Structure formats: C-alpha cells, structure tokens
Amino acid sequence: MQVVVALSLLNGVTAALAPVTPAQSVSGQAYGALVQSAGGTQQSALAVLPAVAPTEGAMVDGDADGLNLPGTITTEALTGTTSGSIGNAAAAQSVATVFNVNLLNGLITASSLTAAVSSTSNGAQATSNGLGSTLADLVVNGVQVTTFGDATVAPNTRITLPGVGYVVLNEQLPTGGVHASGLTVNLIHVYRQSLTGGGCTLLGCLPGVVTTTGEIIVGSAASNAAM
Amino acid sequence: MCRQIRLGLVPGLVAATLLAWGCDRPVTPAGPKPSFSDGTGLCAGGERFTGGGRIEPLGGTTTFGFNVDARDLCSSGGPIKGQLQTVWHPPHLRIQSLTFDPSSFASFEDLDGRGGECAFFGGTASVKDGNGSWRQEQFGAIACDNPDRFGIELADGNTTDLVDLTGGNIQAH
Numbered sequence: 001m002q003v004v005v006a007l008s009l010l011n012g013v014t015a016a017l018a019p020v021t022p023a024q025s026v027s028g029q030a031y032g033a034l035v036q037s038a039g040g041t042q043q044s045a046l047a048v049l050p051a052v053a054p055t056e057g058a059m060v061d062g063d064a065d066g067l068n069l070p071g072t073i074t075t076e077a078l079t080g081t082t083s084g085s086i087g088n089a090a091a092a093q094s095v096a097t098v099f100n101v102n103l104l105n106g107l108i109t110a111s112s113l114t115a116a117v118s119s120t121s122n123g124a125q126a127t128s129n130g131l132g133s134t135l136a137d138l139v140v141n142g143v144q145v146t147t148f149g150d151a152t153v154a155p156n157t158r159i160t161l162p163g164v165g166y167v168v169l170n171e172q173l174p175t176g177g178v179h180a181s182g183l184t185v186n187l188i189h190v191y192r193q194s195l196t197g198g199g200c201t202l203l204g205c206l207p208g209v210v211t212t213t214g215e216i217i218v219g220s221a222a223s224n225a226a227m
Numbered sequence: 228m229c230r231q232i233r234l235g236l237v238p239g240l241v242a243a244t245l246l247a248w249g250c251d252r253p254v255t256p257a258g259p260k261p262s263f264s265d266g267t268g269l270c271a272g273g274e275r276f277t278g279g280g281r282i283e284p285l286g287g288t289t290t291f292g293f294n295v296d297a298r299d300l301c302s303s304g305g306p307i308k309g310q311l312q313t314v315w316h317p318p319h320l321r322i323q324s325l326t327f328d329p330s331s332f333a334s335f336e337d338l339d340g341r342g343g344e345c346a347f348f349g350g351t352a353s354v355k356d357g358n359g360s361w362r363q364e365q366f367g368a369i370a371c372d373n374p375d376r377f378g379i380e381l382a383d384g385n386t387t388d389l390v391d392l393t394g395g396n397i398q399a400h
Contacts, residue, residue, distance in 0.1 A: 055400075056296075057275055057277040057294045057296060057400075058294055058310075059277065059279075059292050059293055059294035059309075059310040059311070059312070060310075061292060061310070061312035061323065063312075063321065063323070065358055066358075076319070076357075076358070077314075077319050077321065077357070077358070079290075079312065079314050079321065081279055081290070081291070081292030081312045082279070082292065083277050083278065083279045083292045083293065083294050084277065085275060085277035085294065085398055085400060087275060087398070087400030088400060089398060091277065091396055091398040093278060093279035093280055093292070093395045093396045094279060094292075095279050095280060095281065095290045095291070095292055095394075095395065097290050097314050097316060099316065099319055112288075112316055114281055114288065114290055114394075116279075116280055116281050116290070116394035116395050117395075118279070118280065118394070118395050118396035120396060120398070130394075131393065131394040131395075132280055132281040132392075132393050132394015132395060133394065150288065
C-alpha cells in the first residue's frame with residue numbers, strides 16, 4: 001500500500017512539473033497608420049486575424065485610398081493584410097504598406113514603406129522575423145535616412161525630434177518562448193512628448209516631468225504562432 | 228530543365244502550369260487519369276495554402292497575403308474557399324480577390340526541381356490603379372512552400388513571374 005501511495009504521489013509531482021504546451025494558435029494584425037492623441041484615436045487600413053481553429057486558415061485585409069489629418073499625417077494608399085493557418089505547423093504573417101508619407105508638416109517623409117512579419121511554430125521550435133520591412137526615401141528632420149530608394153533601417157533606431165519628442169524607426173517588439181513566438185514591427189513610431197510641472201521657488205527648483213501626449217504609428221505588422 | 232516559370236496563367240492556368248512542370252518530368256499521355264483525392268492528382272501538393280509577405284519582381288516590390296482552402300474540391304469536386312490581396316508598388320496596383328475558380332486549382336510537389344509544394348489558383352478580382360476606379364479582372368497565382376515563392380498575373384498581362392520571397396512566409400498543409 002505504501003508503495004502504491006508513493007507511486008501515486010510521484011505521478012502527481014511528475015505531472016505538475018511537466019512543461020505546459022500552449023494550445024495551437026495563430027494571431028495577426030496589420031494597419032497602415034494610427035494616430036493617438038488627447039482628442040482620440042484614428043486607425044486606417046486595419047486588418048485583424050480572427051480566431052483560427054486547428055486545421056483551418058484565414059486571411060483579412062484592410063484598404064484605404066489615403067489618410068489626411070492636417071499638420072499630423074498625410075498619406076496616399078494604405079493597406080494591411082494578415083493571414084494564418086494551423087496544420088502540421090502554426091504560421092501567421094502580416095504585411096502593411098503605405099505610400100507617400102508626410103508626418104508633422106514634413107518633419108518625417110517617405111515615398112513608401114512596407115512592414116512584414118512572420119511567425120511559425122512546429123511544436124518543437126517557434127520563431128519570428130521582420131524580414132522584408134523597409135522604408136523608401138526616408139527623411140527625418142532634414143536628414144536622409146534611407147538612400148538609393150527602398151532600404152532597411154536598423155531595428156529600434158531612435159532619433160530625437162526637437163520640440164516634438166522622438167521617433168523609433170523599425171521598432172521591433174518580440175514576445176514568446178520555445179513553443180510560441182510573436183513579433184510586432186512599427187516602421188515609424190513617433191512619441192509626442194511635453195514637459196509638465198516643474199519650476200523654481202525661493203526654496204529651489206523642481207524638475208518637470210516629460211510625458212507622452214500622443215503617438216503616430218505608420219506601417220505596423222504583428223504576428224504570433226504557438227503550437 | 229525549365230527552372231524559370233513564366234506564369235501565363237490567365238486563361239488556361241493549369242494547362243500553362245502543367246506545361247512548365249513537364250519541363251522536368253516526362254509527359255505520360257497514357258497514364259492514369261488524375262484523381263482529386265488519391266494524393267497523386269490535382270491536389271498532390273496539398274489542399275490548404277496560406278501565406279503573406281513580399282517579393283521583388285522586375286519592376287517593383289509586390290506585397291501579398293492569401294488563404295486558399297481546396298479541401299472540398301480535393302475530396303468531392305466542391306468549391307474553393309479563400310481570400311487574396313496583392314499590392315504592386317509602384318504603380319500602387321491593388322488586387323483583391325472576389326471569387327475563386329475551382330477549375331484553376333492544382334497543387335504539386337517539386338514543381339520545378341527546387342522541392343517543396345506549390346499551388347496554383349485563380350479567379351476574379353477587384354483591381355485598382357492608384358486612386359483610379361475599381362475594375363474586375365481575372366487573376367492567376369502560384370504559391371510555393373519551401374522554398375517560399377509567389378507569383379501573380381492579371382488578365383491584362385501584368386505579371387510578377389514566380390519569384391522567391393524576401394519577407395514573410397508561405398505554408399502548405
């Protein structure tokens with residue numbers, strides 16, 4: 001009897017220590033542009049992958065002729081596409097394209113941009129990448145960032161925008177582990193900041209606090225796969 | 228050997244495909260009639276294909292996403308379910324599928340000597356040049372998994388040919 005009890009306990013411990021395999025799943029999202037401010041949020045050409053059942057697949061696309069918020073953003077055509085499937089592997093991929101981008105009255109311009117991400121998981125290994133994410137003729141604050149047309153920018157390149165805040169180019173946000181992997185690529189992510197508070201009195205000076213008051217994202221693609 | 232596949236998909240998608248395929252494989256006119264479900268016929272390379280990403284054909288970047296499910300066709304000759312969007316930039320040509328033609332579907336293993344599985348599919352799409360008006364055209368597309376390749380052609384002659392992906396992924400099931 002003692003042996004049986006011991007074995008039962010051992011089985012329980014073994015089960016508790018066994019790695020938890022995530023359920024098979026894929027997800028994805030892509031959009032052309034997002035503008036977030038105190039006045040609200042505007043998003044263009046959004047595509048969100050619906051829940052995909054095992055042994056199924058899906059694709060969703062978003063499309064717009066342009067986006068025009070004077071002083072903030074003007075673009076020509078925007079598209080977002082995301083697709084995913086589950087079978088012998090789980091795979092998701094998303095693409096966003098935007099043409100003739102002009103942000104903040106010419107502070108940032110690009111003739112076109114493409115954000116591309118993909119994630120796959122076969123149960124033993126999960127990977128994601130942002131290969132194919134490029135910006136064409138990108139100019140930031142008067143400085144030509146990509147020359148000779150379409151080119152890649154180093155991931156998470158941060159550039160200060162005087163009087164505005166800063167921009168992160170090819171922002172890459174990975175998630176996941178062994179069985180699941182995800183990646184979000186935001187090709188242009190502007191963080192608008194302002195200084196609040198602070199000031200000096202007879203007793204001394206207090207520093208102000210820099211707060212993010214708005215964001216502009218152009219060309220965003222995300223994918224996740226787990227198996 | 229005919230490694231470079233010109234699409235020539237619309238119309239006569241499968242016929243053109245089989246012609247290219249035949250460059251690497253001897254034609255056997257007296258062979259058995261292709262079947263839908265025995266794994267050796269028109270669905271030999273798989274029944275479901277999903278993908279998205281970009282290619283760099285001559286003349287400009289093309290981005291795409293698609294999902295094609297031919298299980299009903301492969302098992303009983305039923306319809307194809309799916310969606311496709313392609314953007315050819317420049318000239319900012321957008322293609323969005325409306326319907327898929329079951330007679331245009333075929334899938335193969337090792338289509339051109341490079342291994343993997345390829346699917347051919349086509350149908351009718353909405354097409355728009357820049358800010359012009361949407362119009363309808365027939366389209367045909369090829370997608371291959373491992374190595375991942377994609378190509379699309381419109382009835383008006385616009386074609387990317389079949390080229391390797393420079394980003395994204397294609398998955399055959």
